[in-house]
Amino acid sequence: MSKTPLTVRGAEKLRDELNRLKTEERPRVINAISEARAHGDLKENAEYHAAREQQAFIEGRIAEIEGKLSNAQVIDVTALPANGKVVFGVTVALADEEDGSEKTYQIVGEDEADIKNARISVQSPIARALIGKEEGDVVDVQTPGGHRAYEIVEVRYE
Template sequence: MSKTPLTVRGAEKLREELDRLKSQERPRIIRAIAEARAHGDLKENAEYHAAREQQSFIEGRIADIESKLSNAQIIDVTSLPANGKVVFGVTVVLADEEDGTEKTYRIVGEDEADIKQGLISVQSPIARALIGKEEGDVADVQAPGGNRSYEIVEVRYE
């Protein structure tokens, strides 16, 4: 399996979630199952079945996070040479060539992407069009809504 790029911040968030699931959620579910078992007949015990379902979800999420972290290539963008080139992990300020509006995006791993927070996946059409370009270059993006051109105003290695 190939390594998946992940920012330092993204790896920290996954580790925090993993720690919370293991230290808080897992024990809470175990207590809920024990309490539901004490109520008797398990066949018709809705609390027991709900708790087991939650346990299954949490255990699946723990396995998923552990897998992601073990297959991650954690990239610290602050240790890269700040030469104005767009690479994984940078923050990019773009100016729309059509209307001049500016947008700021950070190129992150697929699991970290959240467009509402300005985090775009390295696999997204915008990120693919930007990678390898430099400040001042124009990137043509073939997005689902049509072709757009963006000038790269600034590249920040933060």
């Protein structure tokens, strides 16, 4: 299996969630199961079944995060040479060739993508078109809204 790229911030976020699940959520659910067991008949005990369901979800999420972290290639973009080339983790300022509007995106891993916070997946059409290009280049992107041309105004390694 190939390594999945992850930014330093994305890896920290996953580690924080994993720590919270293991130190807070898991013990809380175990206590809830113990309390529900004390109420007697488990067949018709809704609290017990809800707590077990929640436990299964938490354990599944812990396994998922551990798998992602073990398969991650954490890339510290600040350690890369700032040569104006678009690579994973950089922040790119783009100017739309048609209307001149500017957009800024950070290229991140799939799990970190959040369009509301201007973080796009490395697998997205825009990111795929940008990777390997440099400041000043014009890229053509097939977007859901149609064909767009963007000029790369700035590449920041932050």
